[in-house]
Amino acid sequence: MSSQQEPSLAFLWKQRRRIRRLLFFTYRFNFRWFHNEVLNFIRRSAFSDTDVLVFATRFDDDGYVGGSKVFGESFGDLYSLDEWAKWDMRHQVRYVPATQHLFHNKFIVAEYEKPINGRQFAYLLGVGSANLTWGGWQRNFELWTWDAGKGLRACASFLKFLASMPSVGKGVVESWVDGINRSAQGSASLPWLFGDKEALRQRAFKALIGGIQGDARVLRILSPYFDEGSPQLMEEILSLLESSKGPLPRVEVWVDASQIFASASDYRSLMALQKKCNHKILVKSLRTKARAVHPVWEQVHAKAIELEGASGSVSRLLGSANFTAAAWIGRRNTETVFHETARESLPRLLDHSLEVGPVPDEALNRWACAETDMKDGHEAKQRYIYWAAFDETAQPHTLTVSYFSKDLPVSFEIVAAFDSRRTVPPRLQAIVELFQNVESWIWLKNQKGLLKLQLKSRLSLFPERMRVILKFAEGTSIESGVEVSNPDFGLRDPTSGIPREPSYENVFGLGKTIVDPLPKRTTLEASDDDAPDEEEDVVEAPAAPDSLTDDPDFDRQPVGVQFAKSLAKAKVDPIQMKILRRRVEAFRGQAQDPAERMMLDVLHHATEEKAT
């Protein structure tokens, strides 16, 4: 399988075989981007029963979470799940608490149908530095490989370790472990980093050094982050090199000079590393060639340790591990590493638009001191929210917040809203007020790093946008948008993914959603010479229904008939019965109209009878 064919995420769905199931493991996750721009591509190459499972530890905070922003603050969008609705339960997102371990790995496992032998499945393993975010796969400088098949056993070991975490639970990854173990041959080439890393690290570094023939010419470290343990790592690699390869090579450290990822503390650690190595390290970064006069530094998020031999052979470790103690020494982080040998070094892999340039010492000095006037950024580093997930299937609804802080929050605030383009009727405004009222919630759990809140009342309604703010004793606070972790598609419209209005009509799957889908904007750009800069918001031409049966007004039946038909269908189909009962239960508590409530009560009894 050659990675040269498609050096992007699209490699997953551009294979000539169907995807049976997919497992994405990422540290940062941008749900809205994944939902809007990735899931639909996967669906086109998937079977009707293909599963997509995502593990994530932290929301992407690249500007805003969840892709929605109301009055300058970021909110998750709990309604607009049109693509997920097409997958229903076959797509799951598991947010992992970062209490015991910080799962920093980034890898993707795909199970494909095997073209010849229908019984066995083929596995594809991709590892690298890219998070499952827009930045990770569309913008940053990231390294990845789809040729990591020899790491499948290491992957299975890691998944087994993951399965032992109480927060993951049984039955989630075991089938993956079994499948991979059946498919993978031979022993793990290089174990991934978790647990006691001492021996693993030594093994990885030895593999790196053993991967080149003859003397080493250049040792190249790529990492956006550094910490107080970076000098120790450098010392270990250099001493191993000295003992096995003789004279020390030139050492280059490629950093993130864009300052998007690296902060002042990283540059300070880098300077300490330079000092430790008597300033023999060349600090470099990547920039676009076109702007050489005023260089625009690339946003380097790639992590690799590369050794280039005098003969031209290249050996490298790549994956999720930064050049830090947190990645290579401490027990908290778990990391993915993969060893490969190659013929082309990193500078030769760069295309014509990029070049490697030295980072001046004065710039490093300036960046190392830059944090003093960025108070917000400094405070944000002391505490932050990893993720905030709303469980719609739990009754009453729950909200779980995973955060990083040395102390516990003393209070919280929920900000609920509907999209600013809507006119919110009083009934929905009441939902907003209910969710925003702290008295409506019970603290279920407030242990270090994890807060769980539960609504006091059972509701099927919830606001479109939500944001949670955790407040601490000395007056500081941290906040995050809230995303849905478990949507209840039995109560949502299958096309738009928007929750249905609690009414008896909706029990039969007809009727309307709580709010209408927001219009998708279409911007068309003219190409004509006489108005080269023109751009217009154009309304899509209305499409005529293809046939009479597509018209929603066609075939309107009396409610009684619809009910009888639904019950008849549910009688022979237990899943239909379950959905029907679920809808009746969810809606009857909230129906405003007495006649409607009575109708739903009758339906409730009828479904109970059918069930018995």
Next chain:
Amino acid sequence: MFIVRPFQRQTSIRSILGFMSLATRWGDYLFPGITVLTRDLHDVKAIHETAIAMRVGDSPRKRHEFQRPETDRKIAYTLSKLLSRENTRFSPNQLTQRMTYWQRYGSLISHFGLLDEKRTKSVDGYREMIFRDRCGPANEEPAIRRRRITHFKWYRHNRHNIPTVIGDDVHRLFVGQTGSWRRWWLTGLRPPADAPIAVRLVRELEFFFVVWQTLFEASALLLRETGRADVPKGRRSDPSELLVAELVDSRTNGPLKWQKLISLCLQIHDQLISPRVEMWQAKAIKLIGLEKNADGFVKLHNGKDIATLGTTHSSELPEALAELHLTYCDLQGKRHAVCAFSFKHRKRGPNCPALSAGFASWRWGLFSYRFQSSQTLFESLRYSD
């Protein structure tokens, strides 16, 4: 191993702060029925002929069918035949539009009720229908018709005053009587007596937009290249002329230029925009409010109005513009197009902006080509040699 490449082509945002939506509404007000997408009356005739051939007036279903993209080929075929009668050869393939004919001409066709008209006209007939005082369709209100034709004629009479601005010409351009006229056309200040009220308001708004958008773009460029965008307000004697001079000077590009532009824009905002923006908004609401809700003419995409942004102190203006930009990118679903998340927190976006304001004769600012588009449709030279 490979360096990760994007798997999707990213479309850009041209109207970086979403001002184009307001400019479009004002353009529709000035020239009802004409948009910048309506370029040639031959297209209008071809669309109308095709609609009649498809018997679109007979039923709503046929009207739906007509509006589908598949009709484009039929229209292109009709247009090709029509042009060949005038000895202009174009194959239907050459005439198929990148955006559908309906998207391009839909508003004109609807405005003049052409789908209900069962007889075609000559190209001159359509020209008269749109631009001559007494030849309008029955469904168009006389006041609306008068407005379009008045603005069209006024611009036709005055457009020779607007030259393309080049390099060293700037100061000479604003000297004398014609210079005063041009100064008004640039800034909206001290309008000539014969300028219609709506044109005056549009020119003022155009100036606000030029200053704010240039400020945002220059700040985003400076942030991208130096990591910060805080520049003190300027104290120059004629900042508007200097702004034009700086914008048309293509020889220099770099942090010094961005700093100059930011400082000029901040000065203009405080001196020439803030003191008059509330008066502008009151006049705009008075003018538009007589006919329709004025919100669409004075409200930005973040729900705030022009006066609120205009009265924001220059020290807070860049951050307010970043917030507006972010909201607009979000509404368009184009987060990749964000140029700056925050100037205050020095958070750059993934996209790199360019300066948009231009001073070609048909443009002078950001959206003035809307005036020219009425002339373009009138002249209909798209298919001429």
